[in-house]
Amino acid sequence: MRITSIEPIVVGAPTPGTGLLSNKNYIFVKVHTDEGITGIGEASLGGYTRTIISLIEDLQDLLIGEDPTRIEYLVQVMTRQKFWRGGVVKGSAIAGIELALWDILGKSLNTPVYKLFGGPYRDKIRVYANGWSGGSLDPAVIRDKLDEVIAAGYTAFKFSIAKPSWPLYDPRIVNVIASATQVIREKIGPESLLMFDGHGRYDADSAIAIGRALEQYNLFFFEEPVGQVDEKAMAKVAANLKMPIAAGERLESRWEFRKLFELGAISIAQPDLAHCNGFLEAYKISVLADAFSGFLAPHCPMSPVLTIISAHLDAVAPNFLIQERLFLNDWRNDVITEPLQVENGYIPLPDKPGWGIELNEELCAKHPKISITIPRLFRDDGSVSDW
Numbered sequence: 001m002r003i004t005s006i007e008p009i010v011v012g013a014p015t016p017g018t019g020l021l022s023n024k025n026y027i028f029v030k031v032h033t034d035e036g037i038t039g040i041g042e043a044s045l046g047g048y049t050r051t052i053i054s055l056i057e058d059l060q061d062l063l064i065g066e067d068p069t070r071i072e073y074l075v076q077v078m079t080r081q082k083f084w085r086g087g088v089v090k091g092s093a094i095a096g097i098e099l100a101l102w103d104i105l106g107k108s109l110n111t112p113v114y115k116l117f118g119g120p121y122r123d124k125i126r127v128y129a130n131g132w133s134g135g136s137l138d139p140a141v142i143r144d145k146l147d148e149v150i151a152a153g154y155t156a157f158k159f160s161i162a163k164p165s166w167p168l169y170d171p172r173i174v175n176v177i178a179s180a181t182q183v184i185r186e187k188i189g190p191e192s193l194l195m196f197d198g199h200g201r202y203d204a205d206s207a208i209a210i211g212r213a214l215e216q217y218n219l220f221f222f223e224e225p226v227g228q229v230d231e232k233a234m235a236k237v238a239a240n241l242k243m244p245i246a247a248g249e250r251l252e253s254r255w256e257f258r259k260l261f262e263l264g265a266i267s268i269a270q271p272d273l274a275h276c277n278g279f280l281e282a283y284k285i286s287v288l289a290d291a292f293s294g295f296l297a298p299h300c301p302m303s304p305v306l307t308i309i310s311a312h313l314d315a316v317a318p319n320f321l322i323q324e325r326l327f328l329n330d331w332r333n334d335v336i337t338e339p340l341q342v343e344n345g346y347i348p349l350p351d352k353p354g355w356g357i358e359l360n361e362e363l364c365a366k367h368p369k370i371s372i373t374i375p376r377l378f379r380d381d382g383s384v385s386d387w
Contacts, residue, residue, distance in 0.1 A: 017134025039103030043096025098278030164385030
């Protein structure tokens with residue numbers, strides 16, 4: 001069996017809400033073979049659609065005519081044989097292709113991918129909802145949105161506050177975040193899981209102030225309290241808060257995660273399988289985390305395709321904690337032919353070969369590529385704040 005072509009499929013998937021969440025293009029990758037077996041992967045990276053497609057075209061030259069089942073070999077070829085190695089942008093292009101190769105291998109052997117890694121350690125996957133609020137800070141809207149998410153079967157919830165913050169200590173943003181957290185906790189009750197995503201917006205001292213204000217609400221974890229490349233700042237936050245710290249969505253290699261674990265900066269690794277060079281690298285990151293008594297909670301704010309792919313890793317990682325899933329209550333849920341259903345906080349494992357899913361290509365064709373708008377935040381003095 002040989003690779004004959006690599007086909008990117010771009011699906012415009014605007015995000016509903018207040019405009020404080022980024023719009024999305026789903027970037028699916030289909031790898032075709034001379035035996036008629038095709039694999040599907042995802043390389044979605046917000047705001048970089050044209051770049052990812054161009055990178056896939058550049059990498060395709062290395063792959064045509066190769067055996068698609070030599071996955072580690074082909075990843076090394078893509079990573080090392082064009083000299084420039086790392087970075088999330090290149091890691092996303094590689095991931096889209098690599099994920100499709102696993103789908104091909106599973107289909108060729110008539111088995112789910114998770115069985116190629118020792119079989120499932122668990123038979124269903126615990127999930128949490130993200131993106132459910134639409135970016136609203138209105139307590140009435142938050143409560144209504146939570147009713148919708150709870151009715152959809154979720155028992156765990158993550159939120160973020162897309163507002164600029166001054167460095168060191170900004171009492172206004174601390175109060176806004178604490179107020180929203182109180183509304184959510186009162187609505188979901190004491191036993192449901194609640195997580196806050198800092199989105200890398202804060203410096204260490206600001207993150208510590210926010211974290212201490214939220215300790216009374218029993219967060220499951222505080223995600224990305226500071227920028228992920230500032231490992232010492234994240235370690236400072238972890239040392240000063242009584243809650244787990246999670247990070248990793250903007251990292252693409254196990255070596256980057258190793259620095260965070262060595263410094264005690266995180267206890268929960270969040271690789272994104274569409275950014276970190278694919279499934280095998282994410283599996284290695286999960287093993288690394290386990291060696292530090294850490295946990296795995298893959299990042300996944302994209303399509304149901306990536307959710308299912310991530311579930312295969314979740315199934316085999318003993319240190320899996322919980323899986324992110326973007327809350328979808330519209331046509332986006334139907335981009336796969338058998339849409340996912342959440343029941344009592346879990347999704348089932350697929351049992352068909354490969355990833356166990358197929359694209360609804362007729363639906364995808366109805367939603368062409370869109371221009372991506374990502375919120376841009378500025379402080380009152382005009383200076384730039386992280387979104």
